[in-house]
Amino acid sequence: MDQPSQHTLPTAAELGVSEGEYERILRDLRQRSGSDEPPAAVASRRRRAGWLPLAVLAFVAAAVSWSLTPSDPEPTYAFMHEVDGRPITYTSCGLIQVAVYPAGGPPNAEELVREAVAEMRSATGLDITVVGAFGGHAPNWNFEAGPVHRDDPISVSWQDGESIAELTEHTAGLGGSRTIAGPDGTQRLVAGTIALSRDYYASLTESGDDDEALAVLLHEFGHVFGLGHVDSRAELMDASNSSRTSFGKGDLQGLRLLGQGPCQ
Numbered sequence: 525m526d527q528p529s530q531h532t533l534p535t536a537a538e539l540g541v542s543e544g545e546y547e548r549i550l551r552d553l554r555q556r557s558g559s560d561e562p563p564a565a566v567a568s569r570r571r572r573a574g575w576l577p578l579a580v581l582a583f584v585a586a587a588v589s590w591s592l593t594p595s596d597p598e599p600t601y602a603f604m605h606e607v608d609g610r611p612i613t614y615t616s617c618g619l620i621q622v623a624v625y626p627a628g629g630p631p632n633a634e635e636l637v638r639e640a641v642a643e644m645r646s647a648t649g650l651d652i653t654v655v656g657a658f659g660g661h662a663p664n665w666n667f668e669a670g671p672v673h674r675d676d677p678i679s680v681s682w683q684d685g686e687s688i689a690e691l692t693e694h695t696a697g698l699g700g701s702r703t704i705a706g707p708d709g710t711q712r713l714v715a716g717t718i719a720l721s722r723d724y725y726a727s728l729t730e731s732g733d734d735d736e737a738l739a740v741l742l743h744e745f746g747h748v749f750g751l752g753h754v755d756s757r758a759e760l761m762d763a764s765n766s767s768r769t770s771f772g773k774g775d776l777q778g779l780r781l782l783g784q785g786p787c788q
């Protein structure tokens with residue numbers, strides 16, 4: 525005997541959707557079946573033919589993917605520097621050093637940078653390593669043009685509006701790299717600089733917001749390795765990002781490509 529029951533349909537939990545989305549899907553099923561009967565009845569009537577439950581499942585799956593699409597934007601990324609449609613990158617076959625200048629930063633400054641670097645290694649596949657914490661000023665710490673060398677480390681330091689005018693009270697950090705021509709004339713990124721706001725990090729230390737402290741650093745590392753801003757709240761490289769604290773799918777696609785530049 526046929527058991528007309530809701531069990532014919534997968535539950536919201538099985539579909540991995542919220543109760544609200546589940547209700548919307550059921551409503552949609554009802555409308556498409558042209559029936560005012562509850563969905564259990566629609567499903568049980570279909571069960572009389574052996575293949576129909578499968579069709580119902582397929583339809584539910586299609587309805588789920590359709591209903592999720594509008595709130596699940598396409599992954600997106602942008603490159604900071606491009607030549608002939610190709611991104612300018614760090615060398616893909618050398619050690620990339622990162623030096624930490626913790627003065628004025630949070631108590632866990634070096635640990636924070638090590639955590640971010642581990643994520644950048646995994647996202648880009650590049651050989652990035654923290655060489656240690658130093659006193660004084662890093663070369664190129666304020667982004668001012670000076671001679672740079674291909675092996676200059678990426679520096680991470682904490683600054684304020686007095687030392688760097690662009691570090692206004694609305695800016696959590698700044699990040700970027702210089703470009704120089706490699707031996708074969710190909711442009712490459714070198715001497716990355718990250719300057720983080722002392723005031724902002726002091727407020728994060730006070731509130732204990734470690735996720736945001738890491739997120740700002742990852743965003744700036746994104747710039748250093750060649751990612752530009754995008755207009756998508758699903759990505760950490762969103763220009764006005766204020767809630768996301770980890771790389772999105774598009775960020776990761778872009779970083780993977782930036783790790784596959786020329787070996788030079």
Ligand SMILES: [Zn+2]
Binds near residue numbers: 743747
């Ligand atoms: Zn940015």
